[in-house]
Amino acid sequence: MKTIWFGDREVPVLGQGTWYMGEKPQKRAAEIAALRRGVELGLTVIDTAEMYGSGRSESLVGEAIRGIREQIYLVSKVLPSNASAEGVVRSCEASLRRLGTDALDLYLLHWRGRYALADTLAGFERLREQGKIRDWGVSNFDVDDMEELLALPSGGACVANQVLYNPENRGIEFDLLPWCQQQRIGVMAYSPVGQGGELLQSAALRKVAQKHGVTPAQVALAWCLRQSLQAIPKAGSVAHVEENAAAAELKLDDDDLRTIDGAFAPPKKKMRLAML
Ligand code: NDP
Numbered sequence: 001m002k003t004i005w006f007g008d009r010e011v012p013v014l015g016q017g018t019w020y021m022g023e024k025p026q027k028r029a030a031e032i033a034a035l036r037r038g039v040e041l042g043l044t045v046i047d048t049a050e051m052y053g054s055g056r057s058e059s060l061v062g063e064a065i066r067g068i069r070e071q072i073y074l075v076s077k078v079l080p081s082n083a084s085a086e087g088v089v090r091s092c093e094a095s096l097r098r099l100g101t102d103a104l105d106l107y108l109l110h111w112r113g114r115y116a117l118a119d120t121l122a123g124f125e126r127l128r129e130q131g132k133i134r135d136w137g138v139s140n141f142d143v144d145d146m147e148e149l150l151a152l153p154s155g156g157a158c159v160a161n162q163v164l165y166n167p168e169n170r171g172i173e174f175d176l177l178p179w180c181q182q183q184r185i186g187v188m189a190y191s192p193v194g195q196g197g198e199l200l201q202s203a204a205l206r207k208v209a210q211k212h213g214v215t216p217a218q219v220a221l222a223w224c225l226r227q228s229l230q231a232i233p234k235a236g237s238v239a240h241v242e243e244n245a246a247a248a249e250l251k252l253d254d255d256d257l258r259t260i261d262g263a264f265a266p267p268k269k270k271m272r273l274a275m276l
Contacts, residue, residue, distance in 0.1 A: 072105075
């Protein structure tokens with residue numbers, strides 16, 4: 001599988017999301033099996049957050065990665081309401097307990113809130129010194145937020161920005177994506193298959209899927225991965241994760257891209273960063 005760099009760590013371009021996992025007891029076994037199968041297939045980046053199910057997603061991830069922690073690039077996020085210097089440390093320690101691990105590979109500020117960025121960064125830097133996180137980053141930051149961040153004394157240590165990206169939400173192509181690439185900040189694309197909703201019914205995606213003998217979800221993922229970024233689809237079943245992993249091998253040609261552009265026009269001007 002292709003890789004990209006988050007700081008000095010090389011990571012696969014396909015990872016696994018976990019929003020809504022761990023919420024339904026009857027789905028638990030299938031979700032754990034999906035995550036473990038994903039790891040076997042090389043989707044070793046697992047993304048979670050303290051927000052997801054108020055910690056239930058992290059607990060499920062902790063169970064899924066037991067015994068295979070060293071293979072995983074583990075990402076979690078702090079809520080803006082907990083993102084003071086002390087709050088970040090407390091939240092991270094609680095996440096580590098739920099995840100059953102000593103350290104996160106990457107810790108993100110979920111979105112900007114009321115605390116000054118400098119305050120949050122002080123927490124991140126303390127966690128790095130304590131070895132509780134390897135690296136830190138942000139999520140839902142537009143170019144102006146990123147510029148403000150990088151102007152701070154330790155802002156340059158940011159390794160990734162996790163943002164919404166799929167054919168229906170491609171505003172980042174205009175400015176944020178090239179900006180991050182120029183600054184060597186990794187971009188993580190969330191909701192890459194449009195949360196399994198209307199996007200997968202679109203005539204354009206279905207047409208391209210039919211041509212290649214694949215599914216619309218695989219087309220959506222291959223479309224994201226034509227850019228230099230990482231996509232983190234969430235799959236609650238082994239069948240979906242196997243399908244998603246196979247999308248890493250799918251190459252879309254110029255005709256396919258034109259078909260998708262026809263239905264989902266590329267941005268011609270600055271669009272405010274959309275978020276879920
Ligand atoms: P996704 O675009 O990953 O869509 C997930 C949905 O699509 C699920 O309902 C899933 O169903 C379905 N799906 C997955 N694979 C397939 C497939 N091959 N065929 C058909 N349906 C499929 O949306 P998410 O919002 O979950 O985004 C991915 C991850 O990004 C999140 O889980 C989370 O980790 C992160 N995220 C971060 C945000 C942030 O603010 N930083 C915001 C939103 C997401 P099923 O479960 O049945 O497999």
